[in-house]
Amino acid sequence: MRTGQLRKRIRIQTLTRTQSATTGQLSDSWAEPGRRMWANVRPNSAREFAEAQSTESDISHTITIRYQTPIPSPEDRILLGTRVFHIAAPAINMGERNQWLVFKCIERTPE
Secondary structure, eight states: OOGGGOOEEEEEEEEEEEEOTTTOOEEEEEEOOSOEEEEEEEEOOHHHHHHHHHTTOOOOEEEEEEOOSSOOOTTOEEEETTEEEEEOSOOEEGGGSSSEEEEEEEEEOOO
16 A cells, blocks of 8 residues: 555544433444544455455445554444445454554445
8 A cells, every 4th residue: 555545534433322320321422532534445346345245244345544543443433524434343454564454344324
């Protein structure tokens, strides 16, 4: 991956669950702790999509960012404008060199 291929500005949001003191119900909200970065957002090819279908997965996109800590988890989500991508699996540290993180994502409609 070359730095020039990081052409999309994304935001990473973290899921925060809070419990109501009065009703005890859990409510979900998304926090954005200043995690905006450049990324390569690539739709999966027909071959990759067919392979994903054979494993009953809905993975639609592969998103690559520069290595960072803390590493976003599958409970987080990625925003590209108004598009929402849920992280389907733990990040892949390409070559274990701490240079790039690759996410397999599922595009969902905004909530």
